[in-house]
């Protein structure tokens with residue numbers, strides 16, 4: 229019997245490829261950049277499995293070209309690149325990789341927070357610019373993290389992992405969430421309205437998925453509510469923050485600084501005015517990028533592919549309701 233055909237839209241660790249090869253004929257896109265939408269579209273008619281990344285748009289039109297498609301497995305916890313409703317309507321299970329990247333992403337959110345608060349990238353630039361002449365009482369003074377108030381927006385796995393880190397810094401914790409609200413007191417936090425969180429927080433860290441409700445959740449009005457000494461950290465999805473409004477808020481001193489791992493669009497063009505600001509630190513969407521975590525994400529994505537091909541429920545499925553039918 230011929231093996232199922234699977235296309236992976238980017239390189240996978242050798243061990244993951246070898247494991248998948250036991251179950252399917254695997255084609256792996258070897259480009260550094262993602263395949264164009266049309267490339268995926270042309271491949272789908274022959275596929276039983278598609279292993280995608282957050283950079284691939286997987287929509288209804290694409291699914292309609294794949295009569296044999298049994299599984300879509302996204303190597304990411306986020307899945308806003310996939311039309312999940314369309315997949316459900318076609319009875320195609322969609323997998324993601326939750327859990328394994330929680331701590332790594334929370335570490336990075338905290339790394340951004342600390343780098344921005346203590347002005348670490350500016351400090352390096354200061355030395356490179358030949359400005360370090362002496363110890364000076366005020367040069368590169370930043371903001372204290374210990375004892376500050378942090379506002380965490382969204383209280384899923386990653387939001388909670390960031391909350392745990394705040395305890396070691398003696399921070400006051402405010403949360404804005406509808407989900408898992410019952411967990412907030414366990415972290416010594418208080419669940420408050422978003423506007424109150426914005427008004428009171430020294431740091432605002434975003435941990436919500438990108439949905440129509442969270443698109444530009446933080447925009448002009450929200451920056452107006454924030455303290456002039458506040459710092460915004462975003463490791464969720466770029467679309468959650470209106471970057472034009474952020475630029476103006478940072479330029480005009482409405483807030484003090486920002487640390488972003490995600491932007492809209494990605495990549496952020498090098499001409500973006502945000503990159504001209506000393507008080508804006510931008511990273512290229514690397515919060516989950518530890519060797520161990522990325523390896524585990526690939527393994528989980530492979531687990532979902534294998535389950536989908538063999539007709540088993542995906543171990544981590546974002547549309548499990550399809551199995552109820």
Ligand code: DGY
Pocket residue numbers: 282303304305306307329464513514515516517
């Ligand atoms: C995800 O998995 O959704 C992350 O954004 C990857 O870093």
